[in-house]
Amino acid sequence: MSTSTRRARERANTRERIIEAALHVLETxxxxxxxxxxxxxxxxxxxxxVYQHFANKDALVxxxxxxxxxxxxxxxxxxxQEPDTDRRMTRIASQYVRFAGEHPHxxxxxxxxxxxxxxxxxxxxxxxDVLKELLTTWSAAHNVVLADLDQACEILWxxxxxxxxxxYLGNVGGDRARYLAEQALRAILLGWRTETPANxxxxxx
Amino acid sequence: MSTSTRRARERANTRERIIEAALHVLETxxxxxxxxxxxxxxxxxxxxxVYQHFANKDALVxxxxxxxxxxxxxxxxxxxQEPDTDRRMTRIASQYVRFAGEHPHxxxxxxxxxxxxxxxxxxxxxxxDVLKELLTTWSAAHNVVLADLDQACEILWxxxxxxxxxxYLGNVGGDRARYLAEQALRAILLGWRTETPANxxxxxx
DNA sequence: TTAGGAAATCTAACAACGTTAGGAATGGAT
DNA sequence: ATCCATTCCTAACGTTGTTAGATTTCCTAA
Numbered sequence: 087m088s089t090s091t092r093r094a095r096e097r098a099n100t101r102e103r104i105i106e107a108a109l110h111v112l113e114t115x116x117x118x119x120x121x122x123x124x125x126x127x128x129x130x131x132x133x134x135x136v137y138q139h140f141a142n143k144d145a146l147v148x149x150x151x152x153x154x155x156x157x158x159x160x161x162x163x164x165x166x167q168e169p170d171t172d173r174r175m176t177r178i179a180s181q182y183v184r185f186a187g188e189h190p191h192x193x194x195x196x197x198x199x200x201x202x203x204x205x206x207x208x209x210x211x212x213x214x215d216v217l218k219e220l221l222t223t224w225s226a227a228h229n230v231v232l233a234d235l236d237q238a239c240e241i242l243w244x245x246x247x248x249x250x251x252x253x254y255l256g257n258v259g260g261d262r263a264r265y266l267a268e269q270a271l272r273a274i275l276l277g278w279r280t281e282t283p284a285n286x287x288x289x290x291x
Numbered sequence: 292m293s294t295s296t297r298r299a300r301e302r303a304n305t306r307e308r309i310i311e312a313a314l315h316v317l318e319t320x321x322x323x324x325x326x327x328x329x330x331x332x333x334x335x336x337x338x339x340x341v342y343q344h345f346a347n348k349d350a351l352v353x354x355x356x357x358x359x360x361x362x363x364x365x366x367x368x369x370x371x372q373e374p375d376t377d378r379r380m381t382r383i384a385s386q387y388v389r390f391a392g393e394h395p396h397x398x399x400x401x402x403x404x405x406x407x408x409x410x411x412x413x414x415x416x417x418x419x420d421v422l423k424e425l426l427t428t429w430s431a432a433h434n435v436v437l438a439d440l441d442q443a444c445e446i447l448w449x450x451x452x453x454x455x456x457x458x459y460l461g462n463v464g465g466d467r468a469r470y471l472a473e474q475a476l477r478a479i480l481l482g483w484r485t486e487t488p489a490n491x492x493x494x495x496x
Numbered sequence: 497t498t499a500g501g502a503a504a505t506c507t508a509a510c511a512a513c514g515t516t517a518g519g520a521a522t523g524g525a526t
Numbered sequence: 527a528t529c530c531a532t533t534c535c536t537a538a539c540g541t542t543g544t545t546a547g548a549t550t551t552c553c554t555a556a
Contacts, residue, residue: 093532122514132535134516143514194404203461240463241454241475248453249446256408258445270446273482274475280485281478298503298553327543337506339545348543 101139103129105149109192112150116191120147148201152209154192158185162216171227175275178220179246179267186250187260194254197247217242224275230282238278245270306344308334310354314397317355321396325352353406357414359397363390367421376432380480383425384451384472391455392465399459402452422447429480435487443483450475 107128112120122143126133140146165181168174186193195201196210218239225232232238246267253263312333317325327348331338345351370386373379391398400406401415423444430437437443454475458468 121512123512133514134536135534137515138533197456197460199399199460206460207462237471237474240457240467241471241478243462244454244457244471245450245475246453247456248451249449251402251452251456252445252449255402255404255411257412257448262445266442266446266449269442270450270479273446273486274478275482276485277478277481280481326541328541338543339507340505342544343504 097139100129100131100135104136104139104146105153108146109150109153112191112195113189117194144201147195147198148205148209150192151196151201151206154189154196155209155213157189157192158182158196159213159216161185162213166216166220171224172275174220175224176268176271178217179271180264182246183250183253183260183264183267186254187263190254193250197251214239214243225278228279228282230279232278241274242271245274302344305334305336305340309341309344309351310358313351314355314358317396317400318394322399349406352400352403353410353414355397356401356406356411359394359401360414360418362394362397363387363401364418364421366390367418371421371425376429377480379425380429381473381476383422384476385469387451388455388458388465388469388472391459392468395459398455402456419444419448430483433484433487435484437483446479447476450479 104125108120108125111124111128122136123133125146126136136146140149161181161184162178165177166174168177196206218235221232221239221242222235224230225235225238249263249267249270252258252266253260258266309330313325313330316329316333327341328338330351331341341351345354366386366389367383370382371379373382402411423440426437426444426447427440429435430440430443451472454468454472457463457471458465463471
């Protein structure tokens with residue numbers, strides 16, 4: 087009995103070590119260096135051992151994607167402590183772009199079509215929920231009635247992703263991208279506020 | 292003499308056939324099917340022949356990316372014929388997202404980090420120039436003085452790319468993405484207009 | 497017309513990849 | 527001490543991008 091639990095513990099442990107090794111390779115050397123053999127070497131095993139813990143490479147990468155979203159989520163939670171509703175939004179935007187700049191390779195696999203669309207949406211959900219929550223309190227604070235919260239959130243999410251990609255694809259520098267995200271957010275929010283007259287009629291977005 | 296020009300013509304011709312075959316494979320079967328051997332087979336040559344026309348696979352893919360941008364540019368030119376300045380902007384936004392939906396695999400390689408960042412920026416330039424031009428006439432028509440045109444353009448470009456990616460990554464449907472892009476554009480432009488008071492003082496974006 | 501040489505093309509191979517099969521070692525239970 | 531399941535490794539398969547070397551094709555020049 088006790089031996090079987092120990093074995094399970096060891097299994098879970100090496101599984102975790104594989105994920106950590108993969109994450110380290112990805113972050114330090116990029117997606118091209120992320121090979122099964124390389125990971126196996128780093129954890130001092132032969133390549134097939136990896137397949138005892140993950141069905142295939144995509145399943146392992148999915149774990150990295152999930153880790154990335156947890157990381158992003160924690161940074162969002164940190165940024166969400168800002169009391170001012172408006173500054174809170176801009177800080178979220180800035181933080182998202184900063185994340186993309188600080189973890190470019192991770193950011194890449196987090197938005198790579200090779201990982202299944204449903205799985206990707208699933209692991210990204212908590213992050214989007216935070217955005218949705220912040221957007222709700224923001225609209226309440228400004229008496230803005232958004233006709234469709236999901237839609238507004240998707241616009242924000244898409245916009246942030248696009249501008250973050252701008253830097254990650256090398257079109258603009260990281261600092262500028264952060265500034266762009268803040269300005270884009272400001273413009274969008276201002277647009278929504280303007281669409282809602284003082285009497286609080288639902289905006290048509 | 293005349294034979295050498297004929298040879299050059301034949302060379303250019305097979306080069307073009309390779310590009311067309313590659314484009315066809317990419318659009319119909321996706322990036323995974325785009326292999327050198329497959330392309331060579333389709334043009335009825337052996338694989339090494341491809342390397343007489345392109346230094347490596349990336350150089351060939353870059354040609355597809357350039358083609359994609361030319362295609363996008365022509366659709367932009369078509370959409371830019373809309374006389375109304377505001378509708379022209381929304382049509383551009385809509386058209387961009389539509390392009391991503393109709394050419395998903397092409398859209399993917401057009402924004403793939405495997406192709407060199409400088410080259411990618413270079414082939415995308417004409418498209419961005421159209422966007423910049425449209426943005427200029429729009430701001431003039433509305434007496435909006437944008438402090439930094441490049442920045443405004445980058446925000447637009449990033450936003451459109453982000454929302455197009457939303458559908459291309461499977462987060463939202465194609466029709467909804469097009470609508471989202473229009474709404475995002477509307478909000479941003481409205482935000483910029485609001486930032487510029489009636490007297491035409493430069494907006495702080 | 498034919499000998500020579502450049503250009504074009506093919507076959508074969510290399511290294512690296514993801515992945516699987518089959519056997520050897522390990523180690524707790526009877 | 528024996529058995530059996532788990533763990534692990536070596537070897538291999540098929541595919542990828544890419545290159546070397548041989549072979550064929552075809553124009554040029556004697």
